[in-house]
Amino acid sequence: MPTPAEPTRDSIISRVVRILSCFDRSTAALSLSSLARRSGLPLTTAHRLCEELLRHGLLERDAAGDLRPGLRIWELGSRASHALTLSEACRPYMEDLQDTVRQHVTLAVMDRGSALYVERLSAPESPLDAAHIAQRMPLHASSSGLVLLAFSDPSVRAGALAGPLEKVTPATVTDPEQLRRHLADIRQRGFAAPPGVGRAEWIGVAVPVFGPGQSAHGPCIAAALNCILPLDAADLVPRVVPALTTAARGMSRALRG
Amino acid sequence: MPTPAEPTRDSIISRVVRILSCFDRSTAALSLSSLARRSGLPLTTAHRLCEELLRHGLLERDAAGDLRPGLRIWELGSRASHALTLSEACRPYMEDLQDTVRQHVTLAVMDRGSALYVERLSAPESPLDAAHIAQRMPLHASSSGLVLLAFSDPSVRAGALAGPLEKVTPATVTDPEQLRRHLADIRQRGFAAPPGVGRAEWIGVAVPVFGPGQSAHGPCIAAALNCILPLDAADLVPRVVPALTTAARGMSRALRG
Numbered sequence: 462m463p464t465p466a467e468p469t470r471d472s473i474i475s476r477v478v479r480i481l482s483c484f485d486r487s488t489a490a491l492s493l494s495s496l497a498r499r500s501g502l503p504l505t506t507a508h509r510l511c512e513e514l515l516r517h518g519l520l521e522r523d524a525a526g527d528l529r530p531g532l533r534i535w536e537l538g539s540r541a542s543h544a545l546t547l548s549e550a551c552r553p554y555m556e557d558l559q560d561t562v563r564q565h566v567t568l569a570v571m572d573r574g575s576a577l578y579v580e581r582l583s584a585p586e587s588p589l590d591a592a593h594i595a596q597r598m599p600l601h602a603s604s605s606g607l608v609l610l611a612f613s614d615p616s617v618r619a620g621a622l623a624g625p626l627e628k629v630t631p632a633t634v635t636d637p638e639q640l641r642r643h644l645a646d647i648r649q650r651g652f653a654a655p656p657g658v659g660r661a662e663w664i665g666v667a668v669p670v671f672g673p674g675q676s677a678h679g680p681c682i683a684a685a686l687n688c689i690l691p692l693d694a695a696d697l698v699p700r701v702v703p704a705l706t707t708a709a710r711g712m713s714r715a716l717r718g
Numbered sequence: 719m720p721t722p723a724e725p726t727r728d729s730i731i732s733r734v735v736r737i738l739s740c741f742d743r744s745t746a747a748l749s750l751s752s753l754a755r756r757s758g759l760p761l762t763t764a765h766r767l768c769e770e771l772l773r774h775g776l777l778e779r780d781a782a783g784d785l786r787p788g789l790r791i792w793e794l795g796s797r798a799s800h801a802l803t804l805s806e807a808c809r810p811y812m813e814d815l816q817d818t819v820r821q822h823v824t825l826a827v828m829d830r831g832s833a834l835y836v837e838r839l840s841a842p843e844s845p846l847d848a849a850h851i852a853q854r855m856p857l858h859a860s861s862s863g864l865v866l867l868a869f870s871d872p873s874v875r876a877g878a879l880a881g882p883l884e885k886v887t888p889a890t891v892t893d894p895e896q897l898r899r900h901l902a903d904i905r906q907r908g909f910a911a912p913p914g915v916g917r918a919e920w921i922g923v924a925v926p927v928f929g930p931g932q933s934a935h936g937p938c939i940a941a942a943l944n945c946i947l948p949l950d951a952a953d954l955v956p957r958v959v960p961a962l963t964t965a966a967r968g969m970s971r972a973l974r975g
Contacts, residue, residue, distance in 0.1 A: 473730045474770050478790075484798035513731050518830055524931065530798050532829045532836075533735075538795030539852035541741035541787050543778075549840075549851075556813075572789045573775055579789075583806075594806075595796035674781065 476502060476510055481519070481530060486593055490527035544570070547684060548580035551670065551712045555582050558688070558708040562701055565689045567592045568670070569605035571613065574621065576606035576685065589689055591660055601640055602629040604653045604665030605685035611647035612669045612682040618644065632657040651706065654698045664690050666698055668705045671713040683716055733759060733767055738776070738787060743850055747784035801827070804941060805837035808927070808969045812839050815945070815965040819958055822946045824849045825927070826862035828870065831878065833863035833942065846946055848917055858897055859886040861910045861922030862942035868904035869926045869939040875901065889914040908963065911955045921947050923955055925962045928970040940973055 483491060483499040491499065497507035511528060514520040518533030539545050551568050559566045559582045568580040575597040592598070600606030600621050610618055618641075626635040632655070634640050647653045654666045665687050672683030686709045688701050740748060740756040748756065754764035768785060771777040775790030796802050808825050816823045816839045825837040832854040849855070857863030857878050867875055883892040889912070891897050904910045911923045922944050929940030943966045945958050 474734065474767075474774060474776075477731065477734075478774050478776070478794070481794040486797060489798040489800075489803075510731075517731060517735050519731075519735070529800065530795060532799075532801055532827065532834060534791070535795035535799045535801045535836075536829075536834060536852045536854075537735070537738040537741075538787060538792035539801075541743060541746040542789075542792045542852075543746075543786065544789055544792045544796075545851060546746075570789065572793075577789055577793060579792075594802060595793045595799075597793075 473510075476500070476506070477514065477519075480507065480510060480514070481534065484530050486596065490523045490525070490529040492527050496528055544577075544579035547716075550715045551684070551686075552580060552582075554708040554711045554715070555580065555686070557711075558686075558704055559584065561704050562688050564701075565589060565592060567605065567687045567689070569598075569603075569609065569667075569685045569687065570683070571600065571606075571609040571617075572597075574600065574624070576600055576603050576609055578605075579684070587689070589660070589663055589691075591663075592665075592687070592689060598659050599627060599629060601626050601635070601658075602633045603659040603687075604655055604667035605687045607644065607647055607653040607655060607658075608667040608669050608685040608687075609682060611644040611653065612671075612679075614676055614678055629659055630657050630661045632661070634658065652702050654695075654702070656695060657692055662692050664692050664695050664698065666690065666701050666705060668702070668709045670709045670716070673717045680713075683713075686712065730767075733757070733763070734771065734776075737764065737767060737771070738791065741787050743853065747780045747782070747786040749784050753785055801834075801836040804973075807972045808941070808943075809837060809839075811965040811968045811972070812837065812943070814968075815943075815961055816841065818961045819945050821958075822846060822849060824862065824944045824946070826855075826860075826866065826924075826942045826944065827940070828857065828863075828866040828874075829854075831857065831881070833857055833860050833866055835862075836941070844946070846917070846920055846948075848920075849922075849944070849946060855916050856884060856886060858883050858892070858915075859890045860916040860944075861912055861924035862944045864901065864904055864910040864912060864915075865924040865926050865942040865944075866939060868901040868910065869928075869936075871933055871935055886916055887914055887918045889918070891915065909959050911952075911959070913952060914949055919949050921949050921952050921955065923947065923958050923962060925959070925966045927966045927973070930974045937970075940970075943969065 479500040497504045518531040520528050521531040555566050564584045566582045567578050569576040569578045577597050581594050600610050622637045628635050652668045656664045667685045667687040669682045670684040671680040674681035736757040754761045775788040777785050778788040812823050821841045823839045824835050826833040826835045834854050838851050857867050879894045885892050909925045913921045924942045924944040926939045927941040928937040931938035
């Protein structure tokens, strides 16, 4: 928490984060007034901060004069990024997997209470517009998140089960006790394939990728590898799981070596 | 420039950028004291700022307790990133190209006076450790930069030629007049293949990728597509250029469509 002696310092970083958080895949550029409104900042404050962010290249202007995140913030975020290291190591295995399954293939990590997609190979023929790179899904409402939870340390799992559990679709499990049993089942089977828990029409199939670390509870999970099928192709799950598991083992070996 | 009325606001964003700029591929994590030293900030200032950045997830601690860029900054930089949109559109063509040439294949854009690599497909058998994603090279000292300069608007070119031109290797051309002729030649031939201008032992081969925009001087260049060969394989250049040109045409069409 900010100490009383430095309210300005804290609030500026918070405000910058609020400004940068306004952009996403469907909102790649905004006018200054829209950006002020979305970030909840007074126009004059937003203007001053944006001018400073423009000077540093953290924002840039597009051809229409609107503001968008600058290449400099992508650069600062990517240059030493754990996400990039992970996706570089895992991408060859994801390519092999996608050649086999011909559906969107994603890689997600647990970050700040959600599943964050760090890599994705898209299937051009799939109409699903979700699980894009740098997007997030709730842990309890995605196959990747459920795998990340199932194989994480018990304390992490307990924390997530104690938090608010949003009902994203009618199929999302939000009862902590039921979720706990579901996670135990995923741990035992080695994969999650919950139908329609994050997007009603789709079924994610996910398996764990383990990193080099070891905890008291076994190898540390580094990521979840996932493939997304239309709900009416759920009969493919038994065929997709072995391909996912094989690719995930290659990734785990690559991360350890 | 900061106005006298708001020195604190300006200096905090500058300091955050200084902190985040300390990390790169070879320095993925730093202790607080190393980070303070590298960023030139007093230890107490660095400590306060890092605590705030940790709270926002812009920094995180690794297993050893050192600081590293957080997934949140990667997320904020990637979610609406021009770099990511570009690399998503271009990656299939880069994969086709790499299947053919079996060398590092990169995609770079011009940003703030340098060539910034936004995508790279690595050739596992190539020992060259350069041109990584989110790294930069001087425009005049890389095949990608020379192509970006050659096909940019004359005003951009004039600005770059007027600036300081560092002699990166003995082969780097730093005489503005000689560079101007070199760029005219690249424009005419449609590719750059300058031996050893950025790394003495390597030859980059680069071609332009055009975006949807049009300027008074022709289609706007969006990126440079590049392939990196060992200097002793320079005789392959005539065979690599057609493959690069073909892939770049596909990318240009994808970016326009």
